[in-house]
Amino acid sequence: MKFLSEYRDPEVVARYLERLRATVRHPWTIMEVCGGQTHSLVKNGILDMLPKEITMVHGPGCPVCVTPLELIDKAIWLAEEKGVILCSFGDMLRVPGSKKSLLEAKADGADIRILYSPLEAVRIAQENPEREVVFFAVGFETTAPANALSVVHARRMGLTNYSILVSHVLVPPAIEAIMDDPDTRVNAFLAAGHVCTIMGTHEYEPLAQRYKVPIVVTGFEPVDLMQGILMAVQQLEKGEARVEIQYTRMVRPEGNLNARKLIEEVFEPTDRWWRGIASIPQSGYRLRDEYAAWDAERKFAVDLPAAQEEASCIAGDIMKGIKKPHECPNFGTRCKPETPLGAPMVSSEGACAAYYHFSNLINEMDQVATE
Amino acid sequence: MCLAIPGKVLSIDTQYDGRVRMARVSFGGIVKEASLEMVPHAKVGDYVLVHVGVAISVVDEEEAQRTFTYLREMGELDELREINDYLPDEKGNG
Ligand code: SF4
Numbered sequence: 001m002k003f004l005s006e007y008r009d010p011e012v013v014a015r016y017l018e019r020l021r022a023t024v025r026h027p028w029t030i031m032e033v034c035g036g037q038t039h040s041l042v043k044n045g046i047l048d049m050l051p052k053e054i055t056m057v058h059g060p061g062c063p064v065c066v067t068p069l070e071l072i073d074k075a076i077w078l079a080e081e082k083g084v085i086l087c088s089f090g091d092m093l094r095v096p097g098s099k100k101s102l103l104e105a106k107a108d109g110a111d112i113r114i115l116y117s118p119l120e121a122v123r124i125a126q127e128n129p130e131r132e133v134v135f136f137a138v139g140f141e142t143t144a145p146a147n148a149l150s151v152v153h154a155r156r157m158g159l160t161n162y163s164i165l166v167s168h169v170l171v172p173p174a175i176e177a178i179m180d181d182p183d184t185r186v187n188a189f190l191a192a193g194h195v196c197t198i199m200g201t202h203e204y205e206p207l208a209q210r211y212k213v214p215i216v217v218t219g220f221e222p223v224d225l226m227q228g229i230l231m232a233v234q235q236l237e238k239g240e241a242r243v244e245i246q247y248t249r250m251v252r253p254e255g256n257l258n259a260r261k262l263i264e265e266v267f268e269p270t271d272r273w274w275r276g277i278a279s280i281p282q283s284g285y286r287l288r289d290e291y292a293a294w295d296a297e298r299k300f301a302v303d304l305p306a307a308q309e310e311a312s313c314i315a316g317d318i319m320k321g322i323k324k325p326h327e328c329p330n331f332g333t334r335c336k337p338e339t340p341l342g343a344p345m346v347s348s349e350g351a352c353a354a355y356y357h358f359s360n361l362i363n364e365m366d367q368v369a370t371e
Numbered sequence: 372m373c374l375a376i377p378g379k380v381l382s383i384d385t386q387y388d389g390r391v392r393m394a395r396v397s398f399g400g401i402v403k404e405a406s407l408e409m410v411p412h413a414k415v416g417d418y419v420l421v422h423v424g425v426a427i428s429v430v431d432e433e434e435a436q437r438t439f440t441y442l443r444e445m446g447e448l449d450e451l452r453e454i455n456d457y458l459p460d461e462k463g464n465g
Binding site: 001002003004006007012015016019036089116117118119120139142143145146149153156194197198223224227246248249250251256258259262 | 374375376377379390391398399403406408409410411418420422423424425427428430431432434435437438439441442445
């Protein structure tokens with residue numbers, strides 16, 4: 001496929017690797033923020049290829065993984081107790097809530113539908129005027145325009161039976177939280193290409209300056225990732241800390257102004273709880289008061305008891321880049337994709353699941369265990 | 372979840388009472404609908420980046436080449452720098 005397969009060319013990857021070997025002199029820890037990049041790095045074997053000086057750690061950029069337990073419980077409550085048609089992206093379905101997952105609730109008879117786009121949920125609301133339809137609006141900045149559009153469409157059409165359950169998170173406050181952690185080891189960031197397609201780079205300039213970290217806005221294919229890593233290492237070796245864009249075919253410095261305007265109109269920043277990490281100030285979006293009628297949390301007064309996380313899950317340390325998945329005692333033993341204890345084992349973009357599926361670590365661990 | 376992939380705009384029409392421009396976009400033969408509200412300048416034949424049913428960027432075809440010329444440009448820059456190291460400086464004592 002054009003603009004996709006050429007960025008998977010092993011020969012180009014090899015040339016970048018050669019250049020990287022010639023450039024790197026010191027040990028560096030680089031964090032890719034986005035779960036899509038984690039998935040690609042592991043799946044394409046790039047982690048095993050990199051010069052030993054470079055350690056990649058995996059950031060909190062999987063919206064499915066950081067969606068709080070409470071919100072999953074709320075989504076299930078809406079479907080089971082309120083009888084709404086609950087619509088969601090497929091990735092959310094298997095994430096364990098405190099009692100069950102959306103998938104289990106669906107098996108128990110709740111009307112839960114998997115959609116490709118929130119715009120389809122608006123159509124379902126239009127076709128089912130006698131039912132309430134709720135879309136589970138998770139995501140980073142990338143997904144915010146689509147979720148905002150669904151609300152704008154519903155309002156334009158005068159649909160009062162549509163609302164969204166918002167769990168939006170933002171990347172720059174997460175970078176701040178990671179850099180403010182005294183245990184952080186991160187020397188440079190690969191910022192998420194698709195987030196910056198929407199938002200541009202203006203929020204990242206002050207971060208690069210304040211924390212003296214290079215931030216390279218990077219794409220998702222192997223060649224993109226290799227180039228992004230090379231650009232970061234070049235800056236690190238020269239002692240620079242700038243924002244650079246590797247993913248220039250998709251990202252303009254100002255982002256997508258139409259999308260930014262739409263987000264601004266519909267959402268406002270709010271504090272958000274990141275599952276497994278912490279509550280981060282002003283790190284998410286909620287609907288503005290003008291759109292309260294389409295806000296599921298305000299429409300259906302939900303009051304559920306606080307949910308308990310699995311205590312032995314170290315997802316927080318993993319998503320801050322302090323630990324790796326195989327350092328978790330549950331990894332591959334009690335915790336597997338079929339029986340996840342924490343969210344990073346569920347989504348294919350979660351670091352634990354990525355390691356479990358693609359890395360040869362499991363085999364190595366098995367060997368060590370039998371030796 | 373944050374997957375967004377580039378596809379080619381095959382045709383454009385309006386929906387939602389004529390107020391929303393929607394495109395039929397081909398992803399290597401698989402055709403899906405996408406809203407063009409975030410990229411109003413997109414036209415038939417363009418490649419657009421689509422995320423959960425919304426086109427969020429038009430691929431810059433010139434920039435798309437840069438990933439492949441980057442290494443060569445880097446190499447040329449380095450050569451220039453190396454040549455400069457051997458050239459006599461302005462005072463003529465090099
Ligand atoms: S392996 Fe499982 S229990 Fe351990 S951190 Fe990952 S998700 Fe949590």
